[in-house]
Each structure stands twice: as structure tokens, then as C-alpha cells.
Amino acid sequence: MTDYKDIIIDHYKNPRNFGEMDHADVTMDEANASCGDMIQIQVKTQKLKNSKNQRKDDSGLPRFARNDGTEELVIKEMKWRGVGCAISTASASMLSEKVVGMNRADLEKFGEAGIVEMLGGEINPGRMKCATLAYRGLLKIFENNS
């Protein structure tokens, strides 16, 4: 059935990194106004010096290290909780694994295309708000804390 691929059902039924975090660096709430879904995202962050070593990529994602010794904020750990549909739940669950090690540029580069690909390559346009709920929350973390 379209959209409901095994990977989505798996993350929906067994969401990863679901729950509350002790001593989070940032806590962010994000809501989907049209359906009432709410999500709380918590992250631990780390300030890393830009250098080639730290920007080594093991996920196949493009990285944009400046390698100039400046400091940048990187996500070390993410936890989340909330009520949502299968698409928003699976997306938050998968993102919570994907974003470890990402900085703001990585996250922006990941984009909606990255979300769709992560969810199996096909999302009904009417469900993009569900698919990007957690992602929008994560972006705000950098907007407000960088």
C-alpha cells in the first residue's frame, strides 16, 4: 500500500528514541495546526571545532565543513515524544537516528527531499506536513540557538 512501507510501520510500532531526556540542552515543541499533532523534541548538543576529521561522513550525506577552526553546534543525541500519525511518528523516529552528528547546514541540506527518501521515497503531498513535523522542530532548534 502506498506510503505505508514496512520501514514506516516498523518505526511507527517501535519508535526509536521515544521519551524524555534528562538534562536536555534544548527542548522544542512543534505542532501541526491542521491535525492537532504535537511533538516535543529534546536534544543534547555539542560544540565542535570545524576540521576535516570531525566532519568525516559515514552516512553518505553531504557535509559542508569549513575546516577553519570555528566552532559549530552539532546534535549529539535526540529524544522525542508526542501524539501523531504513522507518518509523523515514523519520520520523528527515523530522524532521531539520522540527525546525530549533524550541524545546521547538514540539517538544512537534508531537507524535505531527504525526509521523503528516508521514508522510502514516496510521500503523498497531502502528508508532507506530517512527514516534516519533527524536521521543522529540529530546524527551530538551530534558529533559536545558534
Place this chain on the structure above:
Amino acid sequence: MFDVEKVRKDFPILKRKIHGHDLVYLDSGATSQKPESVIKAMDDYYRNTNANIHRGVYELSVESTRLVDEARRKVAEFIGARSEETIFTRNASESLNLVMYSWGRENIHKGEAVLVSRLEHHSNLVPWQELCREKGAELRIIDVDSEGKLVIKTQKFENSKTQNRVFTNNGLTARLGSFEDLIADGKVKLFAVTGASNVLGTLPDVRSMIKMIQSKSPEVTVLVDASQMVPHMKVDVKTLGADFVAFSGHKMLGPTGTGVLWGRKEVLSKMRPFLFGGDMINEVKITGATWADLPSRFEAGTPDIAGIIGLGAAVDYLESLGMDDVRTHEKDLMRYALEKMSVLEAEKLVVLYGPKDVEERGGALAFNVVGVHPHDAAQILDNFGIAVRSGQHCAAPLVTSFGVPAMVRATFYIYNTTDEIDYLIEKIREVPKVFA
């Protein structure tokens, strides 16, 4: 005699396949489908008559003007109104905002109250929140009971918190309570209420509520949001008792971009225009202007001419069916659907919301599939060709009062059949299996 199979043949879109299945369109509450005659009326206009109205002396402009006047007469007669009291807008939201900006800003003052209900669509709630905030007036909201019916009489609940709760936020005071409680002090200056809930189908007894409120506030102005009423049942503004009636054209077989505001002439003629510009003026000088007569005063700029002509054709179509038969057909569908859905409810497969009695209910059926988010349920049903809506249906305070973030909603109209309801029921059974 109402013949649904004959009706269906008039709607070209019903021949469409969706994901390989016949389309089962159960979202007429959002917008209805359009019959061939409406599509053709607009097509004919663009092919043969297209010209701007009012300002031309040439043949095409004269014909266009006549077509718009005819459409206005049809719409007016359809609701028992006069043409000059029937204003074309883009949609019901614009009609409601027109009342808020033109009438509300002049007539609502500090210390007065605007009364709405918890059933309201956001378009008949948010404008009044904003007006009350601006004016320092109180917003009063009639609460709903567990069936989604308005709480009329003051009840003594064991938990006193359920009556007359007051909320304040950002300069707005909102009071939630029973109708009787909220009208008792006579401070209500505007009563803006839906005639039929777009989520639960609830049909408040607007006529008797208007009589009750008039006994407490003789000067009260009454606005009925009839968006889910006019397409589905006979509405006569002469007997309704309201001063304003707002509805959209696209929910009653007409094209998108059309809405209507009816207002009593005595009220409309005292109101300032809402939008300024062409067509709504009488005389313009360097330093100012005087306003055109009704209804032009409230129709600035070139209107949606083709849309208005299409709306006229939609009225013709509904008149040919007869609104009493339309209502009977929808009641039959709702009775059938409630009967079938209550079997699923007994099996703990679904939860139903809204009044149990079809006499108190329009054609909206809200439900949830147990354990499945409404967006997921709606998308799985879409895979079977069934179009239902999911979410908060622009009525968040109502939906969340049932303790859920969202609901699935199926809405019925003249082209829906009991076979389609059977098919819906069959496929609702498939929904939980996706996550099993």
C-alpha cells in the same frame, strides 16, 4: 421523485477512477462536486458572453450584466430573500468577515458581548475573537454536550467547573457556558451561530434560540452561518429570524470563488462598505466618495462573473430536485450510515461522534478508527478510492473537546448512495489491518 442514479449521471467527476477504484466522494462538506449544467453555464459564458458587467453599453456587457442579475435573483429566491439584500462574496469566510468589519466594528463596544457556540467553524469564531479583543467586548461560547448538541439549559453539574468557565488570553475574555446562562444578563449584542455543524452535523434549533435571546436582548443582531445548511435543506430567511445569513456557493454545487451574504435591508443600509473601489461607489470627488445602493455597495471590483453565473445554474439544479427531497435523501443516508457504523462501534472498531438522532443532524459523520490516527485512516481509505477528510475540520475547539486531537469525517450529498456507505464500512474494516 428523487432518483440518485439519475443525479449521479449529471456529475462528470463521478466517472473518475482513484487508485484503480471508483471514486466514492464523501467530502462534500468541504466542497461539493459540480453538475454538468454548472460547468456548462460557466463554459458558455466564457465562450459566448464574456465582458465586464455594469459599465458597458455594448451587447456583450449588457448580456453579462443580465446573467449576473438573473443569478442574483435565483440565489435570492432560493433563500426567500430580495435581490438587493443578497451580496456576492468569494466564500462564506469573506461574508462573515464582511459583517465583522462593516457591522461589528461600528456596533460592538466595550462591556458588550458576542455570543457564538462551540460548534463554530473557525471562520465564525476567529473574526469574533479578534473583534472582541479589539473592542474589549466579551466572547461567550455555548458549550456542547457529549453528543455534540448545544447546552441550552443551565445544568447543575457535580463538577462545577463544567459551567461558566472563563478564559483570558492576550486581552480577550471568553466565557464558556450554557445558552441560558450566557444570555441572562442581556449584554449579548451579536449572536453568531452555525445552523449546522460542519464536523458533527449537529443542527441547533436556531429559530427557538433566536426567540429566546430576543426576550433577553431585544436589540440583539443575529448572524447564522448557513454554510452547511443552505446546500442541504430549505432555508427561508423570512422565517429564520436572523439579520445576516452567510453561506458559500461551492458547497452547494456552485463553483469555488463564490459565497453569499444575505442581510436585512434595514441593517445593511446603515453599514459602511467593507472594501472600497470600483462598482461600489455612487459619486467620486478628489476628496471622497458616496456609496452605491445595495447590493453593489458591498461588491467592490469586478466580481467572479462566471462563478456567479455557475452558482445560478447550481440553484436551478437544486430547485429541480427540490430541497425537501434533498434533505430526505441525506437523512436516509445518515440513518443508514449510523446503523452500519454502530455495528462497528459495538465491535470497538470505531468511535462515533455527534447526535444519534438523524432529525437533529445534517449530513456529517465524524468518527475515529480505534488505534489509528485519522490521517492514516483517511489515507488508507483513499487507497480504496474513498475521499474523506481528516483533521480538525477548521473547528479545533470542538474537536479537541471530545478528547481527541483530530477526527475522520465523511459528509454526504445528493449523489451519494447506500452502496457507497456499505463500501466505506467494508474498507474501514481494512484500516486497522495495515498496522496489525
